[in-house]
Every structure is written in C-alpha cells, then in structure tokens.
Amino acid sequence: SQQGEEDPQALSIQEGENATMNCSYKTSINNLQWYRQNSGRGLVHLILIRSNEREKHSGRLRVTLDTSKKSSSLLITASRAADTASYFCATAFSGNTGKLIFGQGTTLQVKP
Amino acid sequence: NAGVMQNPRHLVRRRGQEARLRCSPMKGHSHVYWYRQLPEEGLKFMVYLQKENIIDESGMPKERFSAEFPKEGPSILRIQQVVRGDSAAYFCASSPNNRGGENTEAFFGQGTRLTVV
Numbered sequence: 555s556q557q558g559e560e561d562p563q564a565l566s567i568q569e570g571e572n573a574t575m576n577c578s579y580k581t582s583i584n585n586l587q588w589y590r591q592n593s594g595r596g597l598v599h600l601i602l603i604r605s606n607e608r609e610k611h612s613g614r615l616r617v618t619l620d621t622s623k624k625s626s627s628l629l630i631t632a633s634r635a636a637d638t639a640s641y642f643c644a645t646a647f648s649g650n651t652g653k654l655i656f657g658q659g660t661t662l663q664v665k666p
Numbered sequence: 667n668a669g670v671m672q673n674p675r676h677l678v679r680r681r682g683q684e685a686r687l688r689c690s691p692m693k694g695h696s697h698v699y700w701y702r703q704l705p706e707e708g709l710k711f712m713v714y715l716q717k718e719n720i721i722d723e724s725g726m727p728k729e730r731f732s733a734e735f736p737k738e739g740p741s742i743l744r745i746q747q748v749v750r751g752d753s754a755a756y757f758c759a760s761s762p763n764n765r766g767g768e769n770t771e772a773f774f775g776q777g778t779r780l781t782v783v
Contacts, residue, residue: 642709
C-alpha cells in the first residue's frame with residue numbers, strides 16, 4: 555500500500571488565497587519531500603524536511619511535519635495561477651536504499 | 667549543468683514489441699532511480715541503480731522488465747513483449763549520493779510516455 559496518502563485529492567481556490575495540502579504516512583521516515591508536477595511534465599523538487607525538523611519555509615511555501623501523527627502539510631501562501639499543478643509528498647524511510655514512496659497527489663487549481 | 671535527460675519523450679509500440687527507455691543522469695550523479703506513473707496516480711518506484719549495479723529492484727515486475735546502468739552511457743529501462751497495461755509515463759531521477767540511506771533531493775527527468783497499441 556502507499557506510504558503517503560494525500561488529501562484533498564483536488565483543490566480549487568482563487569488567486570491570492572492560501573492552499574493547504576496534507577500528507578499522511580505509515581512507517582517511520584528519514585525525511586519527507588514535496589514535489590510539484592505540471593501537466594505532462596516531470597517532477598520539480600520543492601522542499602525536503604528531515605524527521606527531526608518540525609517546520610521549514612521556502613519562499614511562499616511552508617511545510618510542517620508531525621512525526622507523532624505521521625503527517626505533513628504543505629501551505630502555499632498568496633497563491634498564483636502559475637501554482638496550478640499536482641503536488642506530491644514522497645517519503646524516504648530509515649535504512650532504505652534511497653527510493654522515494656509517493657502519495658497519490660493533490661491537484662491544485664488556482665483561478666485567476 | 668544539464669538536467670536529467672530522458673529519451674525518447676514519447677514512444678509508441680505495438681503489443682509484443684520491445685521498448686527501450688534511456689536516462690542520462692545529471693553530471694556527477696551516480697544514483698539513478700526509475701519510476702512509473704499511471705494517469706491520475708502518483709509515481710511508483712521500480713528500480714534503483716548505481717553504476718554497473720542494481721541496488722534495489724523491489725518495484726520491478728518479475729517478467730519482461732529489466733534495467734541497467736553501464737559504466738559508460740545512459741541507464742536503460744527495457745520492457746520486452748509490451749502489453750497495453752505497460753502504457754504509462756516512466757520517469758528517471760538521479761541524485762548525487764545516498765549517505766547511509768539519508769536522502770538528498772532527487773532530480774527528475776521529463777519522462778518517457780509509452781503508449782502500447
């Protein structure tokens with residue numbers, strides 16, 4: 555079964571609003587990463603948060619990690635139409651070979 | 667520094683033919699990963715390779731699929747006797763190292779979209 559499960563599956567907001575996506579996972583992790591994928595394109599790495607970190611910021615992105623609840627959230631503030639894409643969380647767990655386990659993704663639509 | 671290069675971008679094969687997907691990692695990267703993505707789904711891990719070695723192939727189907735990363739040249743994902751269910755986007759990612767299992771960021775290629783007709 556999937557290591558990462560995301561919700562919502564789809565999210566539609568107006569430009570300027572904030573978007574929050576959540577990710578839950580099942581086993582202990584080494585780190586959790588968020589990726590973005592535009593339609594028909596490859597994945598772009600957004601941010602990596604390690605298991606001993608609780609919050610991380612990058613520009614308009616804010617990621618939190620709660621290892622006790624095995625969950626993470628990605629917040630995009632002041633969204634823009636160009637943020638329209640699918641967002642995936644990916645987990646890497648301790649002792650693994652470096653492979654990432656992806657969630658199903660959240661499809662975000664930002665309306666201008 | 668060019669990114670991860672995959673070719674071809676689109677590949678059409680008839681049932682029973684072979685598909686060969688190529689991936690050139692970023693310069694200086696010695697770790698290559700292959701993932702498969704079905705429409706409207708996330709990526710599924712297939713195989714992890716270092717130069718001349720398969721490190722983890724736990725996501726590879728037992729038959730018809732193989733991967734290599736030779737000392738010289740790109741990594742190749744080979745699918746023999748393709749079937750319609752093999753139609754998907756196949757992504758390659760590379761990373762510079764894997765320090766004792768602690769990940770660094772993976773850089774993804776644009777993918778190869780395989781269509782089996």
